[in-house]
Each structure stands twice: as C-alpha cells, then as structure tokens.
Amino acid sequence: MSEEGSINSSAYKALSRAAVYIVLLAWAFLGLYILLITERGSLGSEVLKYFISLEQSGIRYRALLLLGPFVLTVMAYLISEKAKLFQKTLLTEEELRKRTSELERINLKLIQESTALEKAEKQLTRQAFYDVLTNLPNRALFMDRLQSSLEQRKRYPDYIFAVLFLDVDRFKVINDGLGHFIGDQLLILISQRLKKCMRNVDTVSRFGGDEFAIFMEDAKGVDQVNNLANRIKDEMRLPFHVSGREIFASVSVGIILSNLRDYSRAEELIRDADIAMYQAKARGKACHVIFDSSMHAEAETVLWLETDLRRALENNEFVVHYQPIISMESDRIIGFEALVRWQHPDRGILHPLDFLMVAEETGLIIPIGQWVIREACRQVRQWQEQFSWYRDLTVSVNVSTKVFSQPDFYDVVVNILHDTGLDPGSLRLEIVERMLIDNPEPAAALLKRLQDLQVRIDIDDFGTGYSALNYLRHFPIHGLKIDRSFINALTTDKNNVAIVKTIIALSHDLSLDVTAEGIETTEQMEAYRALKGGFAQGFLISRPVDGKAIENILHERSRTH
Numbered sequence: 001m002s003e004e005g006s007i008n009s010s011a012y013k014a015l016s017r018a019a020v021y022i023v024l025l026a027w028a029f030l031g032l033y034i035l036l037i038t039e040r041g042s043l044g045s046e047v048l049k050y051f052i053s054l055e056q057s058g059i060r061y062r063a064l065l066l067l068g069p070f071v072l073t074v075m076a077y078l079i080s081e082k083a084k085l086f087q088k089t090l091l092t093e094e095e096l097r098k099r100t101s102e103l104e105r106i107n108l109k110l111i112q113e114s115t116a117l118e119k120a121e122k123q124l125t126r127q128a129f130y131d132v133l134t135n136l137p138n139r140a141l142f143m144d145r146l147q148s149s150l151e152q153r154k155r156y157p158d159y160i161f162a163v164l165f166l167d168v169d170r171f172k173v174i175n176d177g178l179g180h181f182i183g184d185q186l187l188i189l190i191s192q193r194l195k196k197c198m199r200n201v202d203t204v205s206r207f208g209g210d211e212f213a214i215f216m217e218d219a220k221g222v223d224q225v226n227n228l229a230n231r232i233k234d235e236m237r238l239p240f241h242v243s244g245r246e247i248f249a250s251v252s253v254g255i256i257l258s259n260l261r262d263y264s265r266a267e268e269l270i271r272d273a274d275i276a277m278y279q280a281k282a283r284g285k286a287c288h289v290i291f292d293s294s295m296h297a298e299a300e301t302v303l304w305l306e307t308d309l310r311r312a313l314e315n316n317e318f319v320v321h322y323q324p325i326i327s328m329e330s331d332r333i334i335g336f337e338a339l340v341r342w343q344h345p346d347r348g349i350l351h352p353l354d355f356l357m358v359a360e361e362t363g364l365i366i367p368i369g370q371w372v373i374r375e376a377c378r379q380v381r382q383w384q385e386q387f388s389w390y391r392d393l394t395v396s397v398n399v400s401t402k403v404f405s406q407p408d409f410y411d412v413v414v415n416i417l418h419d420t421g422l423d424p425g426s427l428r429l430e431i432v433e434r435m436l437i438d439n440p441e442p443a444a445a446l447l448k449r450l451q452d453l454q455v456r457i458d459i460d461d462f463g464t465g466y467s468a469l470n471y472l473r474h475f476p477i478h479g480l481k482i483d484r485s486f487i488n489a490l491t492t493d494k495n496n497v498a499i500v501k502t503i504i505a506l507s508h509d510l511s512l513d514v515t516a517e518g519i520e521t522t523e524q525m526e527a528y529r530a531l532k533g534g535f536a537q538g539f540l541i542s543r544p545v546d547g548k549a550i551e552n553i554l555h556e557r558s559r560t561h
Helices: 003-040 043-052 056-129 139-155 171-178 180-197 222-237 266-282 293-315 352-362 365-386 409-420 433-438 440-452 484-488 494-509 522-530 547-560
Strands: 162-168 203-208 211-216 240-242 245-247 251-257 288-290 318-327 333-344 348-350 394-398 427-431 456-462 479-482 513-516
Touching: 056 139, 139 203, 139 211, 139 266, 162 180, 162 222, 162 266, 171 180, 171 245, 180 203, 180 211, 180 222, 180 240, 180 245, 211 222, 222 251, 222 288, 251 266, 266 288, 266 293, 293 333, 293 352, 293 365, 318 365, 318 394, 318 547, 333 352, 333 365, 333 547, 352 365, 365 394, 365 409, 365 547, 394 456, 409 427, 409 440, 433 440, 433 456, 440 456, 479 494, 484 494, 484 522, 494 513
Parallel strands: 251 288, 333 394, 394 427, 427 456, 456 479, 479 513
Antiparallel strands: 162 211, 162 251, 203 211, 240 245, 318 333, 333 348
16 A cells, blocks of 8 residues: 555544544533433423524524534544545555556566577577587478478579588597597587588588588589589598597588489488498598489499398308318318308399498398308318318308407307307408407407407408508417409519518518418419418419319319328
C-alpha cells in the first residue's frame, strides 16, 4: 500500500471513530436530560408535555435535542460505510500492484527462458551443421549446399562447380603412434590451411574422420581446379607443429566437375570424387586425380570382384600353387613358396594381382590368408610323409599386414600346426619390412612368441622397403629374400651386383638365410652362385604349379637320388 493511501485510510478510520463518539455523546446528553425531567414528575406525562409543547422558544432546541442523535447516527453510519468502501478500494489497488509485480516477474522469467531457448536452438543448429572439432561445416550442411547447387545447375546449364574430396594420407599411423589428441590437433591445423587456400565463395567441410570436402563455386575449368589442388599440395608440404612435435602430412585429392556427367543427387558427386581420391592414393598418395567415366567402370568391377570373392570363399574356389626353392650348394629342393590362385568359374585361374588389393580393402584377405597357411601346412606335411627323401621340406607363406596384425594370429598359427601335424620349424612366414617399422612393439612381441614356437620369419622383397637395418638386430629374423628387381639386372647393372653382394654378405654376418627370387636365366643363376647366395627360386627352376605337378617333380627328383 502506498504512503498516500495509508494516510487517507487512517483519516477515514479516525473520522469514523469520531462520529461514533459524537453519536454516543449525543445519546448520552439526551438520556441525561430525560432523566432530569423525570425526577420532577412522572416520566410519561412530563416527557409527553415537553415534546408536544408549542412554545416557540423551545421548539428548535427540543427538536435538535431529539433529532440530533438520530442524524449523527446516520452520518456516522455513512462515514463508516465510506471508510469500509475506501478500505476495499485500497485493498483492490494493493492486490493489483501485487498482481502487476507478479506478472512482471513472470514476464521477465519468460524472456529469460525464451533467450535461453533461442541460444540452445542456435547451439543445436550449429551442432547439427558444423563440426565440433574444426568448426567447419559438416557433411550434412555440405551435402545440402551441394544439392542446392545441382538444382541451380538444372535451371542454369552453364553454371559449373567442382567438388574436391580429400583424405589425409597415413593418418591412422599418426593417430595410433602419437595419440588421438595429437591427431585431433593435426586435423585442426589441416583445416586452417585448407581455408587459407579457399576463395570467400568456396566452402571447405570436414566430412568425418580424416576426410575433408571442398565445394568450389563457379569453377571456370580444369586449370582453375588444378591450381586449387596444387595450392593445397604446396600448403601440405610445410611441416605441422603440434605439441612440440614436427609432423609432416599430405592429402590425396579426388576431383569431380559438375559438367562431366548428368548428376541429379549430391551423393553421386561425392561417390565419383571418392573414386578419384582412391585413384590418387593408388598412384602414390600426395597427389590429385580428376574423375573420368572409366574410373566408375573400374569401381563397378571392384564391386563385382568383391561379391565374387565372398562367393569364392563359400565355394572353395581358391587353390594353392607351389614354387620350389632350391639350395645353391646341393641343387636340392628344400621347400616351397605357397602362392594363392583363384579358380574363377567364368574367368579361369586368377593371380593375386587380380584380386588381392580388393581382398585387402574389404578385409577378405584375413580368411583367405589364414586358409592359405592351413592348406600349405597340410599339403607339405603330406609330402613329408609321402617322400622319405624330403622329410625336412619347408613351406614359405606370405602374410599380409592385416592378417599379421590380427590379435589372434598367434593362436591361429598354433591351431593350424596342431591340426595339420606340421613341425613348427617347417613353417616360414614371409613379412615385409614395413610391418616391423610401423608397429615395432606389437610386432616384436608377436615375433618373439613365434620364435619360441620355432616358426621361422623371413623378410620378403628385402631392399625395396624402408631398409632400416637396425631392426635386423632387434627382431628375431631368420632369413632375407632378395627382391626380383635386383636379380633381373644382376648381369647387366654393376650397381645391382653391388647391392646383391652386400645383402648376401649381411645375411652371412648375421647368420641369416638368403634367398634370391625371380631367377629366370642361367646367367642370373651363375652370377648369384658366384656371389655365394644360399637359396634360389624362379622360373628357371620351376614356375608355381599345383600340388599334383609338385608331386611329379618330387617323384622325379627322388628317383635321381
């Protein structure tokens, strides 16, 4: 209640009380007067005489005396009612003020909630369309813009744009080797460099993982797109500095121009850009490739090949061919290299180059690789029992990175040896140098367990990979296989002679077996023998053949001994 209202209310209350007091006082005087009169005579007669007396001098006085209390009573009643009404009015105003104050408070709360809701909505919208790590537009926003541009192209056929699809090369190695925090920081730095290469009208997006996409607005032609790809490549050449580390990273880029085909959906553009990106990776990474229609045909072929590969596993369409390995000292067959072949129902015998890349990409290499080890061990164990002269035959099996890196690979090998009955010392697993360099600690632990099992490990294609000779001291390696590229030029290139001589000397010093691959001529054989090579294989000795042909070879050689 306001101060003015409080004063007015108090005044009405005081006036009401005063009126009551006056009324009471008037009635008291009237009663006293009547009492005085009754003392002089009988009450009824005197009072009656007094009030009906017509003496003019007493009429006004007596009327005032008689009517005054009644008038004052009415006035007091009216004043009291007025005070009550005013009090109710004041209460109504006070309630109105309270209601107004409450409504203002509720309104303020609603404004605050509306602001918070608007802020949350903006945050949800940003999370829905922007990448949290890099703050770049995400896949959803990029695809929406791409679809809008396709609709615009339908209306304006001369409008051309380009999409560049990027994948960071060997990012998994960085992420696994240095940790996810370093990997995330690297992605942030890569996104910043990509934005530096863009025009204001272009859009760079993080698609997910280590993949980025660039929308190039109003592309003028192939030259402009090539210039952008080259700027990106130049930016990537500079080292990245992350948490005190210097890291080098590159990207493989697939490019699609909107006028190459009649596209109707954004997903079709991304599909073809992705195909071109994988072509860039296949060409050595750190480069860019522009999509053409032949790549789509190749991709369809790969898809068809994957489907057939899965069927081949179910239908047992794989076979193993064996290439003999001989001792240079005795010319005796000491073992075989097991090589997988695919007996395709429509295309005939397919070699590893025709399908192993797809098998690697799809993960089918794992069951295929394990099957080859099992089949090779079974077959060689059978030959050991069948030919007494060849009780110590060995079998060499190439092991892919994916097969070797499986957590249960050791157990798989143990089970195969147990099931086939082959002595562990008769199994030689061939791996490439990169498998030791990329993940040295897990590789060392696995090789140590295989060594304890007495399984032998050979380095295949030695001299063509990292050739970090330090690992030969730290890993339990039993043999080196000289790549055929060195053997092919053994009789024509002095540098190759020096390299092969060095590898042979190194193997002798480290007590390692050394085997030459790809010997195809007598001259190569004699040159290798002159360098004191230990073992050899190649077309000069025998092509890879099936098990039946090997049995014939072993029968023939058994008769000559």
